[in-house]
Amino acid sequence: MMRFIALAISVVLASAQAAPAGPWLREKGKGFAALSGNITQEKDTSGAAYFEYGLRETITLGADLFYGIDRTLQQSGSGIVFMRFPISEPDATHKWAWHAGIGARSQNTVITPAVEAGLSWGRSIKIGERYGWAVIDSSLNIPGSGLETRIKLDGTVGLGFTDHVKGMAQVFMTHQGGEIFAKFAPSVLLVPGKSSYTIQIGLEIPIQGEGDTEFKLGLWRDF
Structure with a gap:
């Protein structure tokens, strides 16, 4: 399974258009928004929203919501x-950036402040005549009392197939509560005409830890 995932990541991958997160900062006055919803066959559901805006050439302001x-009505956010x-x-060639943020985490009725810091690396790639990244x-996300520290490591590699059809494969890894959870997430990205919107259709497949395969539908926009 792990060999299959490594092979898939090297050949099925993301768009030349910037995706959520990563070390590339937004241009001053430019922004990006991504909305997505996930659902499993057992009707577990989740939604996420991600925003970035270039305050200055060297500062990007963002928000990450989940x-x-x-199926048992257990909630998290x-x-x-x-x-x-x-x-x-x-x-x-090799881009590096760091971020720091504040916010909150929740688990059912428990809501607590949280702080976060992170490091990102990225670079452009070329496969044949196709460009990607x-x-x-x-x-590292540290909440107040009542919830557990969360460490995340996510990988994305990308390639644009045409001007209107792109692909994306990601691996999401989370360490929380003494356990490691990992998912493999392939997606297709569709860009209608000359639109500033991108439609994301994909799956999130558990490869370690509990969970079921999720169907994902997302909408991205540059502004």
């Missing part, structure tokens, strides 16, 4: 407002 409810800053030079995002 809410989920499972998180919301972080963050600022991202560059580490590498603008023309560097590779990204690794990491974060």
Whole structure:
């Protein structure tokens, strides 16, 4: 299974258009928004919203929101407002950036403040005549009493197939409560005409830890 995932990541991957997170900062006055919803065959559901806006050439303001409810009506949520800053030079092949943020986490009736910090790496790639990119995002999220510290490590590699059809494959890893959870998430990205919107259709498949396969539908927009 792990060999299959490694092979898939190297050949099925993301768009040349910037995706959520990563070390690339938004241009001043430019922004990005992504909305998505997930559902399993057992009707576990979740929704996420991600926003970025370039305050300055060296500062990107963002927000990362999540809410989920499972088949037993157990609920969880998180919301972080963050600022991202560059580490590498603008023309560097290997891009590095870090972010810091504050917000809250929730589990059913428990709601607590949270702080977060993270490091991102990325670079452009080329396969044949197609261009894409590779990204690794990491974060440490520390909540107040009542909830557990969360460490995340996410990987994305990308390639654009045509101007209107792109692909994306990701691996999401989370360490929380002494356990490691991992998912493999392939997606197709569709760009209608000359639209500033992108439609994401994909799956999130558990490869370690509990959980069921989720169907994902998302909408991205640059503004």
